[in-house]
Amino acid sequence: VADTLxxxxxxxxxxxxxxxxxxxxxxxFLYLLHRNSAR
Known part of the structure; x- marks a missing residue:
């Protein structure tokens, strides 16, 4: 995907x-960090 873009x-x-x-x-990555820290 990144190569095509x-x-x-x-x-x-x-x-x-x-x-x-x-x-x-x-x-x-930031979304995953935020989601895991909310737990």
Missing amino acids: ARTLLAPQQLPVGIVTALIGVPV
């Missing part, structure tokens, strides 16, 4: 896959 977001240029992965992963 990196190739298609800026069509003539390619974003590094790590940046796309971080943009997707950080909110998910």
